[in-house]
Amino acid sequence: MKQAGQQVAVQRSIFQLFGSLRVQLLICVLFGVFLPVVLYIRGDLTVLRIDAAAINSSIAATICTACGVLAVRKFGEFPGTIGASYIFPALAISYSVAMVAILLARAPYSGALLMLTFVASLIARFAVGALERRRQGSHYYLVPGGSIDRIRDDLDFASTTLDAPQLPVEPDAIIVADLHYDHSDQWERAFAVAALNGIGVYHYKQVWEASTGKVRIEHLSENSLGSLIPSNSYSKVKRLIDIIMCLVLMPLLLPILLVAAIAIRLDSPGSIFFTQERIGFRAKSFRVLKFRTMRPQDDNSDAGDDLDNAITKQDDARITRVGRFLRQTRIDELPQVLNVLRGEMSWIGPRPEARPLSEWYERELPFYSYRHIVRPGITGWAQVNQGHVAGISEVHDKLRFDFYYIKNFSMWLDLVVLFKTVLVVIRGSGAK
DSSP: OHHHHHHHHHHHHHHHHHHOHHHHHHHHHIIIIIHHHHHHTTTOTTHHHHOHHHHHHHHHHHHHHHHHHHHHHHHTTSTTOOGGGGHHHHHHHHHHHHHHHHHHHTOOOOHHHHHHHHHHHHHHHHHHHHHSOOGGGOEEEEOOSTTHHHHHHHOOSOEEEOSSSOOOOOTTEEEEEOTTSOOOHHHHHHHHHHHHTTOEEEEHHHHHHHHHSOOOOSSOOOOTTSSSSOOHHHHHHHHHHHHHHHHHHHHHHHHHHHHHHHHHHHHSSSOSEEEEEEEOGGGOEEEEEEEOOBOOOOTTSOTTOHHHHTSOOTTOTTBOHHHHHHHHHTGGGGGGHHHHHTTSOEEESSOOEEHHHHHHHHHHOTTGGGGGGSOOEEEOHHHHHTOSOOSGGGHHHHHHHHHHHHHTOSHHHHHHHHHHHHHHHHHTOSOO
């Protein structure tokens, strides 16, 4: 038994070692940059003092590798993301940005050395990923008491209920408890000992949010900064990024917008664009601009069912042939670039709701208006995780995703949404 305990301790130490950001950075820089540079200059370090191209490339590779490793680490912290899937995009983007900066500065560089370090960094990070601890494989031990039953009922993962204050032996064990509950002194002591032994002890709501990417909305909850107001500094930076992206992408989007407009005109009668009153930033109404993807509503139709008409159903008969393609590729959303330029929307954020839906939510949830504390987006956390809402029954779940985004409002979460949006567009999933 003692030997088994020692083996578990060694395995846990290995998981913790390779799960450390410092260790990951050290390994990737050592094997992904330093070793390739030494091989490139054939061990003659004096080359680095006279070869400007080798010096610039080595510095750029070090910065790019460090940024890529940090980005993968941050991406992997969000629910539904597997860190390994972001290794190549993160490093590729880092090296691409570095190449653009070098070319604009007209600085000497070695393309062969940059390619060599890029490939070596990829291999090193994937090797570390094979050894580091992965939460998806963790076994959860539930401590009875309080509201712990809620997580057992809502989540589908391997779990065991602890009948007595004892430590689990698995190296990847995680203890989950309602830490707001008044546990006995024995349990409190067990929590402390578990933490000292490197065993994670989490409040059940943290595990629920980390596993689902949603926030329970029975009542308002502060964000990760301990405040109901998201980061004001990031809000200003994000607004600047929105404007720059619009100006850069507008010339590239114009041909796509023109082709889509012609296709809509030839496919069905009616206007090219669709406008609708939506509730946006700070609960102010605005007119959202999209390509029309549905047949015009019959004037004789029942206008009293605004709430039902505001939601697009699965295989909705109102959608045109061209409109279905535009929805699958998200091209129908591109005219909202004008809304972004006017400051009514952002590229990423909770989707703005039609006034009938917003008014219905407000009646159901007294704190619903808190959703408007950030600018609505063309794409968002709920869209890449849930897809398009097709019924009233899915609305509550959508709001849980929206509140998770607001609570974790940050650049890293926006980048995750951006990556997931690209995948959704490529796969054509989530559209109705």
